[in-house]
Amino acid sequence: MLTFEETGLKPEILRAIAEIGFEAPTAIQEKTIPHLLNTKQDLIALAQTGSGKTAAFGLPVINQIDSDSKKTQALILCPTRELAIQIANDFDAFTKYTTKLDVVPVYGGASIETQIKQLNRGAQIVVGTPGRVVDLIKRKKLKLEDIEWVVLDEADEMLNMGFKDDLDFILSHTPDERQTLLFSATMSKEVLRISNNYMNDPEEISSGKKNQGADKVEHFYYVVNGKNKYLALKRIADMNPNIYAIIFCRTRRETQEISDQLVSDGYNADCLHGDLSQAQRDAVMGRYRKRHLQMLVATDVAARGLDVNDITHVINYNIPDELETYTHRSGRTGRAGRAGISIAIIGPRDTNKIKQLEKVLGKSFTKSEIPSGEDVTKIQLEAYINKVKSTEIDTQQLAKYLPSISEQLDDLDREALIMKFVSMEFNKILSYYKNSDDINASAKAGRDDSGRGRKDGDFKKLFLNIGEKDHLTSGTLLGFMNNLPEMSKGVIFGKIDVQRSFSFLEVEAKHEQTVLDALNGSNFDGRTVSAEPKAGGGPRSGGGSRKRKSDSGKSPRRSGGIKGGGSRTGGRSRVKAKSGRRRS
Template sequence: MLTFEELGLKPEILKAILEIGFENPTPIQEKTIPHLLTTQQDLIALAQTGSGKTAAFGLPVINQIDADSKRTQAIILCPTRELAIQIAKDFDAFTKYTKKLDVLPVYGGSSIEAQIKSLNKGAQIVVGTPGRVVDLINRKKLKLEDIQWVVLDEADEMLNMGFKDDLDFILSHTPESRQTLLFSATMSREVLRISNDYMNSPEEISSGKRNQGAEKVQHFYYVVNGRDKYLALKRIADMNPNIYAIIFCRTRRETQEISDALASDGYNADCLHGDLSQAQRDAVMGRYRKRHLQMLVATDVAARGLDVTDITHVINYNIPDELETYVHRSGRTGRAGKEGISIAIVGPKDSGKIRQLEKIIGKPFTKSEVPAGEAVVEKQLFSFIENVKATEVDEKQIQPLMDNILVQFEDLSREELIKKFVSMEFNKFLAYYKNSNDLNTNERGGRDNDRGERGERGGRKSGNYATLFLNIGEKDNLNSGTLLGFMNGLSSIPNGIEFGKIDIQRNFSFLEVEAKHEKTVMDALNGSEFDGRKVSAEQKSGGGERKSDRSDRRRSDSPRSKSGSGSGFKGRFGDNKKPSGSRPRVKASSGGRRK
C-alpha cells in the first residue's frame, strides 16, 4: 500500500494531512493523485460518497498552485452551498501550513459584497455554486483567464438541477488549456454528456465498478402497502433505539410532512429541503451534527455536502426516480471505514426496481420483515435497561437523599420495585403496541401474515368504528402519516381516540374513527385548514360500523408521546425542541402541535 509521502506531495501538505489523521491514501486517492501530479490530461473519477474524493482532487491541485500569484488558478464547481462550504473547509485544513494560499467559497444566500471584497484581496482557489459564480463573472469580479484546473464535483447533480447553461457560460470564460476534472459517484447519461461537451479525451479512473455501492453498507428492503409506509418507518426507528439516520423523500412537501408527523409523534426529527431559508438550514444542520436530532428527513439535493461520518441508517421512504441516485443516498452511511445500513421501504409493485438496484450497485438486497410490536417493545425495554445500567451516579448529589429514598421504598421488594420502575416508563409504549397488526405484505399486495385474523396475541381489538369522508386527498399531498400528524395538531381532538383504516384517494379520503368519538373528530376537522385548504368532514353515506385491526394508528398513544412520563423515549441525543427559526407547521384553526 502506498503512503502519501510516496505520492510526491510537498512536506507542508503532508504535515497538514497527518494532523487531520490521514494515514494511507484511499483507493481513489491512490489512483488520482499521481495522475494529476504528472499529466495535464482531463480526468473522470468515479468514487462513492465518503471515499475521499475531495482530497483526491484537492491535494494535487494545492500541491501545484503558485502561491506567490494572487490570481485565481483553480475553480471547483459543486451543486449546493453546503457542499461548497465543506470543500472549502477541507481545503483550509489541507493548506494549514501552505503560506500565502487562500481558498474562497462563493455561493448564493450570502452577501455577494463580502465575497467580492474577498476576491479583490486575491484567492488562488475558488469553490462555488454555478449561479453565484456566473453572477461574479458578470460583475467582472471573478476573472478566470488564468485558470489551470476546473473541477466539476457532483456534475450529474448540477445538470439535474438545471445548471447546464451556467456551466457552459463558466467554462467559456476559462482557457482551452485548462485541465478539467470530473468527480462523481455514478456514471449516468448526464455525466457522459458533460464529459463529451467539456472534456478532451479524458482518462477514466474508478475505485470500483461503475456505480457500485459502498463496500461496508448492507442493503435491506421492506414491502408494505402505501398506506402503511409511515407506520413501518416508525417501527424501524423504534427497533433501532440508537438510530442516527437520514430519511430521503422525493419532494419538498413530502419531506416537510413526514418530518412534521415524526416530530408530532415525539421523535427527534427535523427536515432539510429547498424551501427553507439559509438560517433555518443552518439551524437544522447544527442540531443534526450535534446529535440533537436522531432523524433528518431530506431531499436528495438538500443532503448534498453533508459531512457526517457516523450515520447509522439511510432510509429511502421512496425509491428515487433515477435509480443511480440510490448510490448517492446509500453512500451517506458506511463512511470512514464504519459499517452502515441502507433501507428501502417499497410497495408491492416495486420488486422490479429492487432487482435493478442490485445490478447497479453490484450487491444483493435482503428482504426484511417489519418487526412485530412485541419485538419492538422488547428491543426498547432492554435498550432502556442498558442505559440505566450505564448511567453515572453523582454520589455527592444523591447520597444525602438516600436515607429518605430507602424509607419510601422499604415496603417494596426488589422485584416489585423493578416492575414499577419499568412500568412507569413503559406503560404507554406497551399500550401502543399491544394490539399492533402485521404491516408486511408480499409483492402481490397481500399480507404475509395477518396475525389478527387468527386472534393471536397482538391481534384484532374489537370496537365499533364510523367512517368519515374528507374532501382532501393525494392531490393535496396527503398520506396517512401526514393526516395523523395534522389531527395531532388539533387541540379539540382529545387524547385517547383510536383511529382505524385510512384510505387516501386522489381527491378525497376515508377515515375510520371510534363511533363514540365520531362527532368530536368531525367537528374538529370541519373548518380547519390543511396546507391552506379548508377541510370538510362528513359521515360516509351507506357506511356501517366496522371492526378495525389498525390500533397502530392511535395518534395519542404514540410510544414517544410526551404526555405522562415518557422520559425514556425522548431519545438519547437530546430534546425535541424546534429551533427558533423553524418553519410554521401545517396550518390548523386550533393552533400548533399539542405539547
C-alpha cells in the first residue's frame, strides 16, 4: 500500500496531515494524488461521500499552488454552503505549515461584500457554490483567467439541484488549458454531458463500482401498510436507543409533519426543508452536529452537501422516485470506512423498487420484520440498565445523603426496590406497547392499504373552525383528538386539510357523530372548537387512510432523551391519522 510520503507531497503538507491524524491514504486518495501530481490530464473520480475525496483533490492542488502569486489558481465548486465551509476548513488544516496561501469560501446566505473584500486581498484557492460564484464573476470580482484547476465536487448533486446553467457559465469563463477534476458518487447522463463538453480525454478512476453505495453500509427494508408507516418509524427508533439518523421524506410538508409528530411524541428530532431560513437551517444543523438531536428529518434537496460523521442510520420514509438518489441518501452513513445502516420503509407494492435498487447498487437488501412491542420494551430496558450501570458516582457529594436515603428505603427489599426503580422510568413505555399489534404487511399483498380502493361512502368530511392561525397542523390535530376523553377507541380518520382559519377532517362515516360530539365545545389552544358536517361535501374517492388503534397514541418519552424541535409551518397536508385509545 502506498504511503503519503511516497506520493511526493511536500514536507510541510505531510506535517500538517500527520497532525490531523492521517495515517495511510484511502482508496480514492491512493489513486488520485499520484495522478494529479504527475500529469495535467483531466480526471473523473467516482467516490462516495466520506471516502476522503476532499484530501484526494485538495492535497495535490495545494502541493502545486504558486504561493508567491496572489492570483486565483484553483476553483472548487460544490453544491451547498455547508460543504463549501467544510472544504475551506479542511484546506486551512492542510495548509497549516504552508506560508502565504489563502483559501476563501464564497456562498449565498452571507455578505457578498465581505467575500469581495477577502477576494480583493488575494485568494489562491476559492471554494464556492455555483450561484454565488456566478454573481462574483458577473460583478467582475472573481477573476478566472489564471485558473489552473477546476474541481467539481459532488457534481451529480449540483446538477440534481439545478445548477446546470451556472456550471456552464462558470466553466465557459475558465481557460481551456485548465485541469478539470470531476468528483461524483454516481455517473448520470448530465455528469457525462459535463465531461463530454468541458473535459479533455479524462482519466476515470473509482474507489468502487459506478453508482455503488458505500461498502460497509447494510441495507434493510420493512414492509408495512401505508397507515402504519409512522408507527414503524417509531418502533425502529425505539429498537435503536443510540440512534443518530437522517430520515428522508419526499416533500417539505411531509418532512415538517413527521418532525412535528416525533417531537410531540418525545423524540429528539427536528427538520430541514426549503421553507426554513438560513438562520433556522444553521441552528438545526448546529444542534444535530452536537448530537442534541438524534433524528433529522429532511428532504433530499435540503440534505445535499451535509458533512456529518458517525450517522448510524439513514431511514427512507419513502423510496425516492429517482433510484440514484438512494445512493446519495445511503452515503450519509458508513462514511470513511465506518459501518452504517440504510433502511427503507415500503408498502407491499414497492418491493419491485427494492429489486431495482439491488441492481443499481449491486448489493443485496435484507427484508426485516418490524419488532414487536415486547421486543422494543426489552431493548429499551436493557439500554436503560446499561446506562445506569455506567453512570459515574460522585461518592464524596452523595455520602452525606446516604444515611437519609437508606432510612427512607429501609422497608423495601432488593426486588421491590428494583421494581420501583425500573417502573419509575418505564411504566409509560410498558403501557404503550402492551398488547401492541403486529404491523408487518405481506410483500405479496395487492395493495398497501393506504386508502386506495376504499369504497365511496365510507368517510364523511367535517368542517372545523380552527386552522393555521391557531397553530394547528395535522400532527397537532391528531394528538389533540387522541387525548379527548369522549373520543371512541375505534375511530378511523382519513385526510386532514389544514387551511389558514379553518380545517377539513375526514372521519369514517359510522363514527361521524362520535367525533362531532367529542370536538364540539372542546378547547384547542384557548379557542373553543366548533365542528359540523361539510355542506355539500361528501367523501372524496380514493386518498385518506385508516388507522388501527394500537400503538397510535403518543409515544412515551424515551430514556435519556432531550425533547427538541418544534413546529414551524402548518398548511395543507396529506397524512395518515393516528387514532386509538388514550394513554393515562
